[in-house]
Structures are given as structure tokens and as C-alpha cells.
Amino acid sequence: MTQTIEGSKKRRKKPILLYLFIIVLVIIAISIISFKKFVDNQLQPMAVENIKEIQIVIPKGTSSNGIAKILKDNNLIRNDLIFSLFAKYEKMDGKFKAGKYVLNNGMTQEEIMRKLVAGGVEKDSVTFTIPEGFELKQIAERLSEMGLVDKNSFLELTSKVSNFSSEFDFLKDVPEELSLEGYLYPDTYEVYTDVSEKDIVKKMLSRFDSLYTDELKAKAEELDLDINQVIALASIIEREGRVDSEREIISGVFHNRIKVGMALQSCATVQYILGERKPVLSTEDTLIDSPYNTYINQGLPPGPIASPGIRSIEAAVNPADVDYKFFVFNEDETGTHTFSVTYDEHKKAKNRIQNKR
Structure with missing residues (x-):
């Protein structure tokens, strides 16, 4: 009787051990498959589009x-x-x-x-720097002088957003009729001496893309601004501002003017139309018939007027909480402005500065 009971126990143990063995095998198989999928995923390219x-x-x-x-x-x-x-x-x-x-x-x-x-490629490289506030034509001139581009080909290539909108998603939100003015990020770059015009443009657009973060996009949405409006405003701030500490205040002035329907009256936009940076504009200059003339048109110009740096871009979506609606350059070595709430205050500030000349 004892032997029969022991034999029965042994027979019951065998299926249990078999089940455990099968379960272990299944777990091992699942682990191997999961690990293989993980490895295969890690071996994939980082991008399948917008390849850089x-x-x-x-x-x-x-x-x-x-x-x-x-x-x-x-x-x-x-x-x-x-x-x-x-x-x-x-x-x-x-x-x-x-x-x-x-x-x-x-x-x-x-x-x-x-x-x-x-093995690597040994090519001669060259470094070039594009200052903040440069216009497309100035960028073309600098690169042409360095022998890196044909000026006319470069300007033709950058004359249409559509030439690169399929490669850079952020350009899809920029009106097709505009050029790449404002979107070639001003910075220092290293390129090979045999680089093409297109490669240089893509390199500068890639730099812009890396700096125009989700945080900036979210700030712009809060202000109900699209990317073209942000960069248009940033380019004006870049051209009007001379010291970083004032950029957000200048932004606040322009935001205040837009809110109450005042024209921006930015000299920089008229200088852009003229094609030269006249230190003093005439009354005739401010009456030029152009959509970029912010003396006769309300709101922002159709597009950027120069390439803004990151401080101006950040300022465009982070305007200072101020009541100012006017500012005038102090015309001294500090590079600062005098800000005013009312036009009377503004006139007094202008007269005071003019009397110091």
C-alpha cells in the first residue's frame, strides 16, 4: 500500500515538473523574442525623413x-x-x-x-560667422566674398520657402511666397571648402530648427502668434535693440502697440525697404508704399526683415509687462533707449536727446 502511494506521488510530480519546464521554456522564448525586437529597434536609423x-x-x-x-x-x-x-x-x-x-x-x-x-575623409574646412541682424543679401555677400557661394545662385535658392519646406517641417507654416529671410540662423559654422550653396542653407536652417524649441512654440501659441509672426517680430527687435537687457522691453512696446491698434513705426522696417540703414529717416521715407512699411501699415510686416538671434526670438514671445508704447535711442555709448508711456513723454525724451548733440 505504501509503495502504491509513493508511486502515485512520483507520477503526479512528473507532469508538474513537465509543466514547469514548459513554462520556463516559454518565458525564455518570450525573453529572447523581446530582446531581439529591442535590439532590432536599437539598430534602426535615427530618422527616415528630414535626414541631416x-x-x-x-x-x-x-x-x-x-x-x-x-x-x-x-x-x-x-x-x-x-x-x-x-x-x-x-x-x-x-x-x-x-x-x-x-x-x-x-x-x-x-x-x-x-x-x-x-576611414574618414580628409577635406579642407573653413569657418564663417553670420552676425545677428544680417539680411539675406548680406549673408550672400559675405559667403560670396569667402568664395563659398555664387551670390546670385544663393539668393535664388533662398528666394522661396518652398525650396526647403519639404525638408524642414517648421517651414510648412511659413507663407510660400516668402523667402528664407529670418530663418538662416546667425551663428559660426564650419564647412568643407567644396560645400554647395544648398548644403550651407540646410546647415543654417537645421541650426534654426534646433533652437526653435517646443517651449518657444508653446509661448507663441499662448500669444496667438504663428512662427512667421514670431520671427518677423524677433527680427525687428533684433534690429531695434542693442543691448540684451532691453529686448523684452522693446518686445513689450510692440505688443502694446499691436493690442491698441497703433502702427509699430519701426525705422528698421523702412531701412529694409530702402536697402540701406539710414541713421535718420525722412518723412518721405516713412511714407514709402510697401507692406513692410510699419509707419503706414498696422501690425507686423508680411515676414522677417533680418536674421534674429535666440535672445530676440525669446524676447518676441516673452514681452515685458510694461505700459510703454514709445522708445527712442539715447545716442550714447551705452546703446540704451528711453522708454515712455505717452507721446508727450516721448517728445520730451527726443528733445532732451537732440539737445545733447
């Missing part, structure tokens, strides 16, 4: 792990650990070469690895 060229430098003596970190920091790969493990699996580990590389965020990890094994 990215230049990197791999210093001599950099380990595979170090190279993986450089790639991760430049948004060329998703996971540096997976890249290092994949390099070992593909037997490319230790074969990567130092040098300069031009890669893009649409490349797979395998494509990047093969580039790194083949």
Missing part, C-alpha cells in the same frame, strides 16, 4: 566604446552599448579608423560601421 548630414571627428586612439559614445552624442545611433556589442558580433571592433566623417541620421548602424572601417 552630421560631421564628426574620431580622435586617434579612441576605443570602440568611445566611438559609440561620440555617435550617440551626435544623435547618429540610439544605443552606444548595442553599437559596441554589434561591432563585436560583426567582427568590426578594433577596425574603426580615426578621422573626419560626414555621416547622416538616416544611416543604419551597419552602414555607419562600414564607413568607420573604410
